[in-house]
Amino acid sequence: MSLLTAPPVTRSLGSSGIGISPIAWGMWRLAEGGRSAGEAARLVHAALDAGITLLDTADIYGFDGQAGFGDAEALLGEVLAAEPGLRGRMVLATKGGIRPPLPYDQSPEYIAQAIDDSLRRLRVDTIDLWQVHRPDILAHPQEVARALENAVSTGKVRALGVSNFTQAQTEALSHFLGQPIATTQPEISPLRIEPFENGELDQAMRMGMTPLAWSPLGGGRLLSPQTPRDKAVAAELDRVAQEQGVGRSVAAYGWLIAHPAGIVPIVGSQSADRIAEAARALAMRWTRQDWYAVLVAARGERLP
Ligand code: NAP
Numbered sequence: 001m002s003l004l005t006a007p008p009v010t011r012s013l014g015s016s017g018i019g020i021s022p023i024a025w026g027m028w029r030l031a032e033g034g035r036s037a038g039e040a041a042r043l044v045h046a047a048l049d050a051g052i053t054l055l056d057t058a059d060i061y062g063f064d065g066q067a068g069f070g071d072a073e074a075l076l077g078e079v080l081a082a083e084p085g086l087r088g089r090m091v092l093a094t095k096g097g098i099r100p101p102l103p104y105d106q107s108p109e110y111i112a113q114a115i116d117d118s119l120r121r122l123r124v125d126t127i128d129l130w131q132v133h134r135p136d137i138l139a140h141p142q143e144v145a146r147a148l149e150n151a152v153s154t155g156k157v158r159a160l161g162v163s164n165f166t167q168a169q170t171e172a173l174s175h176f177l178g179q180p181i182a183t184t185q186p187e188i189s190p191l192r193i194e195p196f197e198n199g200e201l202d203q204a205m206r207m208g209m210t211p212l213a214w215s216p217l218g219g220g221r222l223l224s225p226q227t228p229r230d231k232a233v234a235a236e237l238d239r240v241a242q243e244q245g246v247g248r249s250v251a252a253y254g255w256l257i258a259h260p261a262g263i264v265p266i267v268g269s270q271s272a273d274r275i276a277e278a279a280r281a282l283a284m285r286w287t288r289q290d291w292y293a294v295l296v297a298a299r300g301e302r303l304p
Pocket of ligand 1: 026027028163185219220249274
């Protein structure tokens, strides 16, 4: 049985020229449970030591509906202030544009303010990747593009990305933007397979955007599947995982990485061991048949 192409050792952040690991680590849950800066530093080290160089956060991470806006960024900022050498080892990605209680704001004034606030909380001079977290329907893409270009031309941001955008929204922003959009960040996992067939990943390939997959384990649902469909997906992953001596979560990352769009799964675990283990996904190899078996299980019906 022929194997799909092995994943590359590094990927590029779109056409930005910034090299990244084929797996990222996400900090959505970093500020949960009153984690100390020392504990956060241990997780950052676990990711970097495992060769995971793309670290993804957002200004809204830590917000609980009332308070905590900026907390995950501020915690990472504490880690970086205590150990400045870490900054050069990571490609730092954050996001903005969700503004409680509005819910979204991508007016040029707010984008500029959000980027300045993130720089201050993270205690860095430059953000490597700034992503629009969710689309603001009330913002004209030409104005958004102008604000983003300002952030790049002033050196505050190196590369730009979008998240949770429709294809048309991405296309419209790209039309007005004087530089390529480097990344798109939809939810993709063996339990959320729409991007494989709805054109999102085809658009990413056509536009040279690196797809960053959020919640690659369905937010943890893949580890405790409840429905017959989710259990069938888990069973197909387990079959391949056992053959290759890895766990189900690693198989899920490996399944995403094997796609030709160069999907970068954002590992959401806040356990040092699980973060380190995630890197084993790079050694996985998939046959075409095994890859499709997971997809068919997720579809719940055979392919035509
Ligand atoms: P996920 O990997 O789908 O889920 C992670 C959760 O699964 C954690 O709570 C983790 O708990 C749990 N888990 C249970 N067993 C696990 C195992 N064996 N291995 C790994 N994890 C296990 O990812 P996510 O946290 O939902 O999202 C990942 C990242 O995507 C976020 O950090 C953020 O950067 C990004 N994100 C972006 C958006 C967006 O709108 N752009 C939305 C959501 C997330 P433990 O910590 O105990 O391991």
